[in-house]
Amino acid sequence: MRTTIFRRKAAALLAAIPLAGVAWLAASTSPASATGASTPAAVLGYLHQISGNHTISGVHNKEPLSNPSQYTAQAHALTGKWPGLWGGELGFRADDIANRQTMINQARTEWANGSLVNLTWHMCRPDVTSCEFDGGVNGSKLSDAEWQQLITSGTTLNNDYKAKLDTAVPYFQQLKDAGVPVLFRPLHEMNEGWAWWGGRSGPDGSARLYQITHDYLVSKGLTNIIWVWNVKDTDANGGSGGVAGFYPGDAYVDVASLDPWDHGFPTGDWYQALLAVAHGKPVSLAEVGTVPTPAQLASQPQWTWFMIWADYITSANSAAGLQATFGSSRVLSQGQFTIPGGGGPTPPTTPPGGSRTGAITGVGGTCVDVAGASSVNGTAVQLYDCNGTNAQVWTVGSDGTVRALGKCLDVTGQGTANGTVLQLWDCNGSGAQAWVAESDGHLRNPQSGRYLDVPGGDTANGTRLQIWDRNTNAWQLWHLPA
Structure with missing residues (x-):
């Protein structure tokens, strides 16, 4: 984070695109369709894809905030493309706070045009209504005693902080009512101490304030927020090895992100640190000055988006460099992916046309089975003697799902590691519920890159199924319904 305002650096998407669709994305040149209501689950499913x-x-x-798309317009003027993600700011100065509605209107427009919406908040201290950046957001520290008061429910500073969050609730609510999922990045760069909320490691530190922020806004019914946790590539507070001390926990994070201001593009250790702490969640470059080159993105392929910081478009980039990246087949801008209209949080339980229904049989002639024929979320998916019951009737859909009892075959916890077990869960369009039937009988989960597998080839009734690296064992070969 630079230290002055002027030098400072800085939906739903298709929940279940047929898996051949990823190659199609880069080739599409038609304008993105206007976007209807959608959900965080759909956006996250797409990011996984x-x-x-x-x-x-x-x-x-x-x-x-009175001019909330000026830098997006600059990018378009230089590259001929509208960015696929629009970033906005909730503001800290009084005149900007007064223009939040203008910014929210723009967010709705950008979503309707086919871009993701991201919001950042350079928040003043909890006990200050508005402020300047220098001496307000940056450089206005809390004492240790004030910090303990801040994270203690019912205290003056804690109530002040929640009152400040309340000022943003109506704007998030407007986006929720419009069906716009929001990538929200609160308390960013928390592993560095330039802002009053940062630099405090451990369970009662910056991560605790993030948890309080999450829980409070969720308590207000804001189910349209996608929670983006963020750190900077600083050597302070343990560098990349200290990142875990600022992580608020998997239940509080949907996307893990990095701002590579010290190194320009993440070093290998920072890339690996983000992947390690993310536990299989999507990762992103939440702020960059110089746009990553196509070669850099290919070398660290799991970054799902990058966001150039405002005036750095022209101060840190050449037109040729911007054009090379925005024109790369790896990079998706507005019009190169489709954001479909959605509806409720759960897609219809009836799969689209072209599906096949029947038993899925495997090693030893056994069947893929839902334990106890239960449709409760989290029910184990296992191997069992074939018996013709509904617990063994599966629909392999053309949308990439495999369904039984009105729910989807799901990799537990969005896991990607060998040995992650399978369960039945509400269909939600995530990568944990996407499957590709390969011609030789293997069934692949693209999110993890691993395959439906019987642990050790054990054919005993009740053996719980898992994902595992592809191999030639008979217990990874499946016969799907005709």
């Missing part, structure tokens, strides 16, 4: 092969372009639009 592109992780490893594509990255969405993005640009942040800082103050003034």
